[in-house]
Structure formats: structure tokens, C-alpha cells
Amino acid sequence: MASGRDDFIIAIRSAFLKKSNKQQFSLLALIIFSIFLIFLSNLNFVGIKYIKIGVNEATYRLSALVSYPEKKFSESVNFLQDYFNVYKENQILKEKIDQLNNNNLNYKYLENENKRLKEIVGDDVRTSESILSKVLIDKDGKFLKSIILNKGSKDEVKIGMVVLEKNYLVGQVIEVNYTTSRAILISDLNSNIPVVIEPGGFQSILSGTGKDYGIIKYSKDELNLVNNSFVYTSGLGGTFRAGLPIGKINNKIENLGVQFFSDLSQLSYVKIQSIGVIKE
Amino acid sequence: MVQKTSSFKNKFLKYLPLILLYFSVLNEFDIDFSNVGVLSFNLPFIIIFYWSLKDPDQIGNGLIFIAGILNDVTIGYPIGVSSFIYLTIIGFAAYLRNITLRPSIYKDSLVFLVAILFANSVNSLILSFVFSIEINFFEIIVNITFTFLLYFLFARMFNYLKPMGT
Numbered sequence A: 001m002a003s004g005r006d007d008f009i010i011a012i013r014s015a016f017l018k019k020s021n022k023q024q025f026s027l028l029a030l031i032i033f034s035i036f037l038i039f040l041s042n043l044n045f046v047g048i049k050y051i052k053i054g055v056n057e058a059t060y061r062l063s064a065l066v067s068y069p070e071k072k073f074s075e076s077v078n079f080l081q082d083y084f085n086v087y088k089e090n091q092i093l094k095e096k097i098d099q100l101n102n103n104n105l106n107y108k109y110l111e112n113e114n115k116r117l118k119e120i121v122g123d124d125v126r127t128s129e130s131i132l133s134k135v136l137i138d139k140d141g142k143f144l145k146s147i148i149l150n151k152g153s154k155d156e157v158k159i160g161m162v163v164l165e166k167n168y169l170v171g172q173v174i175e176v177n178y179t180t181s182r183a184i185l186i187s188d189l190n191s192n193i194p195v196v197i198e199p200g201g202f203q204s205i206l207s208g209t210g211k212d213y214g215i216i217k218y219s220k221d222e223l224n225l226v227n228n229s230f231v232y233t234s235g236l237g238g239t240f241r242a243g244l245p246i247g248k249i250n251n252k253i254e255n256l257g258v259q260f261f262s263d264l265s266q267l268s269y270v271k272i273q274s275i276g277v278i279k280e
Numbered sequence B: 001m002v003q004k005t006s007s008f009k010n011k012f013l014k015y016l017p018l019i020l021l022y023f024s025v026l027n028e029f030d031i032d033f034s035n036v037g038v039l040s041f042n043l044p045f046i047i048i049f050y051w052s053l054k055d056p057d058q059i060g061n062g063l064i065f066i067a068g069i070l071n072d073v074t075i076g077y078p079i080g081v082s083s084f085i086y087l088t089i090i091g092f093a094a095y096l097r098n099i100t101l102r103p104s105i106y107k108d109s110l111v112f113l114v115a116i117l118f119a120n121s122v123n124s125l126i127l128s129f130v131f132s133i134e135i136n137f138f139e140i141i142v143n144i145t146f147t148f149l150l151y152f153l154f155a156r157m158f159n160y161l162k163p164m165g166t
Helices: A002-017 A027-042 A046-084 A086-121 B002-026 B043-054 B061-075 B081-099 B105-130 B137-165
Strands: A125-127 A130-137 A146-149 A162-165 A168-176 A181-185 A192-198 A202-208 A213-217 A230-233 A245-249 A257-260 A269-273 A276-278
Touching: A002 B081, A027 A046, A027 B061, A027 B081, A027 B105, A046 A086, A046 A130, A046 A146, A046 B002, A046 B061, A146 A168, A146 A269, A181 A269, A192 A213, A192 A245, A213 A245, B002 B043, B002 B061, B002 B137, B043 B061, B043 B081, B043 B105, B043 B137, B061 B081, B081 B105, B105 B137
Parallel strands: A168 A245
Antiparallel strands: A125 A276, A130 A146, A130 A269, A146 A181, A162 A168, A162 A269, A168 A181, A192 A202, A192 A230, A202 A213, A213 A257, A230 A245, A245 A257
16 A cells, blocks of 8 residues: 555656656746746736737737638638628628618718717717727637737727727727737627617626627616617726627527627727717 | 658658647647537647657657747736646656556546546636636537547557657
């Protein structure tokens, strides 16, 4: 029994402390060093922050380069799929254009009326400048759903800015380096956005599911939402501007599920927007 | 000329595990096809376990540590988490190497399963308790299952490559 225990200890000691001729570091030393790094990361140690920014810059570029062939391949596959569906889509789009042209006239009238009413009641009119950015890496990891953008602090990108694709909300900037930045996607499990659901004006929270759709959570009352109700940012909490379109309710995917307007797995160019407040 | 080509080929095959490891940690998808249905697996785990078990001098511990740092940066984890996870996998492989007299793929794969279960558990614990990152456990279980099943395939491939690179 004692001999078995000794063998176990010898094997463990040999595995963690002994290093062969070609190994520069023992396993135990590296494990201790990595725990030390995790500890410093948790404390948001300033040195680690700068090292991370430096490593991020180099790694993001390298990663984009390594991923280039794979990205091009998947783009080509998508292109072929689109090509074969083009006729059918054309018919649908023609119908939609007619419908949208009609709607556009109504929206213009409502927009002007809204602006005029806001001026009367003295409300804030929010404007924002956009920074067009290319998606370098759309890493779809097991835990985090995020994208790397090719604009950073050099281009005045700041943490908390919103990321839009064709005016639809897709994420928020969570990390900024000198020439790159990382944005968490609205599909991420850690994403929670205050939203308003129209028609009805229900206030709620939209959470990511880690999949390609979101879910309505934490509403004040038991909600019974019909399919195709629109979900917009409510602007509560001040992290997002009010009225950014996100998606529509689709109870088929899950009860109170939200189908995003943007395909988050196909992002190539996005707009990063600050929310400057100008009182008119 | 023939000798030069053969020397280049040998060198390439010698460094192939290292190239594969760095390619998989830097690659956009982490050879992690989680966006193709539910199929997802972790190639770095397989590479690290296999080569630490069969030929630890092929990929140094320091290089695996750096691969972990690069993986953290690429997927947005706090620095040090992946390195720690990779090093625990090396620990399991080194322990198995020390106690094994007659290696067999079944014993190796069983220890590999324990190693990836342990590594993913520690990973989830660090991410959820230390850094308060929410985790989808279903995806992790799927990932562990496919990583375990594909170990047999990759181990066979690496068994074939190993003598060519020496």
C-alpha cells in the first residue's frame, strides 16, 4: 500500500519537476507562472494591461492572416449559395421595394413630426458619428461570441461604443487596443440589453443565448408577444441609444426568442458609433 | 538536391505538430466548428496531449505556454487561463508516460478523457467564478465528446507522422 503511494508520488514529482534535455522550463514552474498571470489579470494589474494590448495588436493581425484562407473559402461558398438563389430573391425583393417605398413616405412624415415635437418639449436630440470598420476575426468560440475590428484608440474608438451593421445593433465595444478593438456580440451569453418591444411598448431585457438568436428576459409582467413584434433598444441605463433596431420576436425558435436582423456569423464591415448628446 | 528536399521534408514534418498547434490557436475557428450544427472539438488539446505523451521534446512546455497566451488573446479570455489549462493537460500526459510500461491507445484515450474533463471543469470554474463569465455547458459537453472521439483518429494520424519527422 505504502509502496503504491510512493510510486504515485514519484510519478507525480517526475511529471511536474523533471525536465528533459530539450525542455527549457519545468511544468510546475510554468503552472505557477500561469496562475500568477491569472491572478494579475483578475486584479486588472496595469503592467498586464499594457502587455495585453501589445500582445493583442500582434496576435489579432497574425490571427487574421492565418484565418484568411478559411475566411475566403467560406465567403466563396456563401457567394455560390447567393448566386443560385438570385432569381427567387429578386422577385421577393421587388415586392419588398414597393412596400418599403410606401412605408418610407410615412416614416419621413413621422420623423419630421417627431423632431418637431421633441423641439417643442425640449428633449435631447442625439447624434452620433460613425467609424466604418472591417471585421478582422469573427471568433465563434465555445464561451465568448465576439468580433475583432480593425479600428482602435488611434481612430478614437472607446469602450462602450455600439457596433451596428446596416443600422441594426450587433454588439458593443469591450476592449480597445491602439489599432484594433474587440466587440461582444448581442448573441453572447453575457450580453444583456434593455429593450422595448413594439407594438405595445413593453420594456424588457434582451439576453444572448450563445446561439444565433436572443431571448426576452426579466419583463415586469408575463409577456405574451406575437411573432414579428419588433425589438428596439430602450435607451434605459444609458449604455445604448434608444430606438436601435435589433430583431423581431420569433416564438418558433424558442418562447420569446428574438431573431436578429443581422446575420452575426456573416459580419464583414460594421459601423462603430459613439453616442454624443447635443441639446438643440 | 534530393538530399536538400528530403531534409526540408523531415524538418517540416518535425515541426508539423508545432505548426498545427499554433495554426489551431490562431485560427479564427480554433478548428472548432461550433457554427456547423453542433460539431465542435478542441484540436489543441489533442495535439498537446498526444505529443506530450509520445514525444515531449517535440513541442516544448514553453511553446505550449505561449500558445495558451495566444489562444487567450484570440478568443478574448483573461490572460493565463488557456496556458494553465494546456499545462494541466501536459501534467496528465507526463504522469501517464511515467507510469506506463506497455502503451495502448485505449489507456491513453481514457486518461485523455479524464484530462479534458478536468481541464474543461477548471476552465469553466475559473471563467465563471473568478471572471464572472457566463458559460453554455451544453456546448462544452458536446466539445468534450467530439474531442474524445476524434482523439483516436488524430492519434492514428500522428502515429503515422511521428517516425517520418525524426
